[in-house]
Amino acid sequence: MLTDRQLFILQAIVDGYIHSAEPVGSRSLSKQSGMSYSPATLRNEMADLEEMGFLEKPHSSSGRIPSERGYRHYVDHLLLPHQLSSREIHDLRSLFARKVMETEQVVKQSATILSELTSYASIVLGPEIFESKLKQVQIIPLNDRTAVAILVTDTGHVENHTVSLPEALKSSDLEKIANILNDRLRGVPLYQLQNKITTEVAGLLRQHVTNYREALSFTEETLQKSSEEKVYYGGKANLLSQPEFKDVDKVRMIFELLEEDHTMHELLKPEQSGLMIRIGQENANQAFEDCSIISASYSFNGNPVGTISIVGPTRMEYPRVIGLIEHLSRDLSKVLTNLYTDLY
Amino acid sequence: MLTDRQLFILQAIVDGYIHSAEPVGSRSLSKQSGMSYSPATLRNEMADLEEMGFLEKPHSSSGRIPSERGYRHYVDHLLLPHQLSSREIHDLRSLFARKVMETEQVVKQSATILSELTSYASIVLGPEIFESKLKQVQIIPLNDRTAVAILVTDTGHVENHTVSLPEALKSSDLEKIANILNDRLRGVPLYQLQNKITTEVAGLLRQHVTNYREALSFTEETLQKSSEEKVYYGGKANLLSQPEFKDVDKVRMIFELLEEDHTMHELLKPEQSGLMIRIGQENANQAFEDCSIISASYSFNGNPVGTISIVGPTRMEYPRVIGLIEHLSRDLSKVLTNLYTDLY
DNA sequence: TTTAGCACTCGGATATCCGGAGTGCTAACA
DNA sequence: TGTTAGCACTCCGGATATCCGAGTGCTAAA
Structure with a gap:
């Protein structure tokens, strides 16, 4: 495998290229502080590293740049843990400073702050409310045709939509329906609600409400979960400052993809928890072939419910x-769990 | 002023340039169908139009392009009303097809559809809920430290945030507070809520709740309006297909501006109702000097509450x-008003 | 007043040149 | 045997020169 010296040189080249965006030549590398080899020696080693697939040359007489394999090796074996600056820590903390907060706001802001701190683009998914449990249902009639249905979950999430009100249902019916739902469905995970309508609710409705048919379909509408995937972006414009994205056509593909919330959700949804790093082609997506994506999931009560990611x-x-x-994913998990978990 | 012939030529040049993105020369203009003048004649007229400031030349021996003044004149006096295709009408209609809907969803989708139909970027400002009136307040404790506060307005908007629960307040207190708020504040416009706390609510709290101090500050938190401005974007990537935005630096400024929700809100918020067209420098913003923005407000019950805009x-x-x-702004206004207005 | 003719202009595409940074290879050296 | 100096070679990128074509303004004729 690689000698220590080769590892050292690989690391120096990756670091150098990351900061200069210019291919690294033997001469400039040799002058770098801490590098005690002559250009010729380095050239030999670099040729070997290239042969093994860790480096490549944009053209035959240029310096070396890391290949994807080079980055991968760097990430897997050479990465020095990075100490956050106090500025960075402070900025991240500021997210959770407010007393009154909406989870959605916090998550949205996470995207912004993350992109500001990194000067790359950030994508934050979630939190998924799939597994969270119903706490309360409210049906509030606005006028004779329209009502607002509100579902509150144990995670503090409030889901609401406007439903049309069948003429046949009187307001006393609405109250009955709401009572039945609260009675029977409290504690049921959202993804099971539709099931429970037939197994638990339908019978009761038939018993207690006159217009059974309207009541049932109204109930279904009420409990309909918004299938919306929550995807927040921050700092997409940062990508335009990167020298590798000077070409509009290349960047257009990226931006188009970044507007497809659904695709991005599929790409980034929290599968395994922990950190995930995808480099170049590993993204298996034409548009991202020159991008890396780093993402981490954050969790609520130990279950991953969302991810935060950086694209650069x-x-x-x-x-x-x-x-x-x-750091941020840990903080997010902690705050979510603290806020919404029962202590006893 | 301008002769009919000059108007006709100006119109032909603007139309031509809009579709080709190339400066229009006398020769090609003369060959255009419906144009019965020789290149030389056109050159004379074009020189006159340029002298008057309606046209300009990118360089001394090129064809003409419209100046901002030229576009302005075109927009103000030459515009032929455009007949929407049935495809366009169908796409717009699809927005309102669903039975269960959230206003937010509809508005967000408007942005997407608009950008798809135009292949420019769209910006939609969400319905302001400033003036809408409180319908109901809910306080739902999640655990011993946290509660969710929900405000429902007569426009079907549901505002919610997580508030921390002072230990001193028991759940019976919460109920009392909720009752007082519902009793006293129903029908009050959201922007007056904070006022009413001191004038109407504080006294009652002192009478009925033991821990007055905590109750008061808790109430304030509960009624805090989220100052969030709702700004939705669609099809920003479309801009990257426009030949005038081939230069990344130019486009970066635009994209950075388009990420500043607050600035965009200031720029586009519904002041006068009706259509607004801002061409180039009229936007009074460096980044938009090569852009035009067309926006129209949509309204609820006759009051403009949001805008839809196109940037290109x-x-x-x-x-x-x-x-x-x-078309879309009319439809939006109609649907909103229909859904949430009492008929009697 | 319109048009044809003509000399002129300028941008953009293409070709050519040149310097510099870098490489690989060979041979000398520790 | 591993390291280094030397050298010829490569290739990119910027600068320069050239050419072509579309278009213009002007003048003079219709």
Whole structure:
């Protein structure tokens, strides 16, 4: 495998390229502080590293840049843990400073702050409310045709939508329906609500409400979960400052993809918990072939419910981004869990 | 002023440039169908139009392009009303097809559809809930430290946030507080809520709740309006297909501005109702100097509560965009008003 | 007043040149 | 045997020159 010296040189080249965006040549590398080898020696080692697939040359007489494999090795074996600056820590903390907060706000802000700190683009998913349990249902008639249905979960999430009100249902019926739902469905995970309508609710409705048919379909509408996937973006414009994205056509593909919330959700949804790093082609997506994506999930009560991610060029400041993302995902998990978990 | 012939030529040049993005020369203009003048004649007229400031030349021996004044004149006096295609009408209608809907969803989708139909970028400002009136307050404790406060308005908007629960307040206190608020504040416009706390609510709290101090500050938190401005974007990536935005630096400024929700809100908030067209420098913003913005407000019960806008290059398909925007803003206003207005 | 003719302009595409940073290879050296 | 100096070679990128074509303004004729 690789000698220590080769590892050292690989690391120096990746670091150098990450910061300069220019291919690294033997001469400039040799002049770098801490590098005690002559250009010729370095050239030999660099040729070997290239042969093994860790480096490549944009053209035959240029310096070396890391290949994807080079980055991968760097990320897996050479990464120095990054110490967050106090500025960074302070900025992350500020997210949770407010007393009154909406989870949605916090998550949205996370995206913004993350992109500001990294100067890459950030994508934050979630939190998923799939598994959270119904706490309360409210049906509030606004006028004779329209009502608002509100579902509150144990995670403090409030889901609401406007439903049309069948003429046949009187307001006393609405109250009965709401009572039945609260009675029978409290504690039921949202994804089971539709099931429970037939198994538990339908019978009761038939018994207690005159217009059974309207009541049932109204109930179904009321409990309909918004299938909306929550995807928040921050700092997409940052990508335009990166030298690798000077070409509009390349960047257009990326931006188009970044507007497809559904695709992005599929790409980033929290599967395994922990950190995930995808470099270049590993993204299995044409548009991201020059990008790396680093993501981490955050969790509520130990279950991953969302992810925070950074998209940047493959030439990304991996150590710093990883440090930030890990820190923030821990904080997010902690705050969510603290806020919404029963202590007893 | 301008002769009929000059108007006709100006119109032909603007139309031509809008569709080709290339400066229009006398020769090609003369060959255009319906144009019965020789290149030389056109050159004379074009020189006159340039002297009057309606046209300009990118360089001394190129064809003409419209100046901002030229576009302005085109928009104000030459615009042919555009007939929407049935495809366009169908797409717009699909927005309102669902039975269960959230206003927020509809508004968000408007942005997407608008940008797809125009292939420019769209910005939609959400319905302001400033003036809408409180319908109901709910306080739902989640655990011993946290509660969810829910405000429902007569426009079907549901505002919610997580508030921390002072230990001193028992759940019976919460109920009392909720009752007082519902009793006293129903029908009060949201922007007056904070006022009413001191004038109406504080006294009652002192009478009925033991821990007056905590109760009061808790109430204030409960009624805090989220100062969030709702700004939705669609199809920003479309801008990258426009030939005038091939230069990344130019486009970066635009994208950065488009990420500042607050600035965009200031720029586009519904002041006068009706259509607004801002061409190039009229936007009074460096980043938008090569853009035009067309916006129209939509209203609820006759009050403008939001706007829908299109951002594109100054070389924009004004007739089509105006047609689409006017149509959609009318539809939006109609639907909102129908859904949430009492008939009696 | 309109048009044809003509000399002129300028941008953009293409070709050519040149310097510099970098490489690989060979041979000398520790 | 591993390291280093030397050298010829490569290739990119910027600068310069050239050419072509679309378009213009002006003048003079219709």
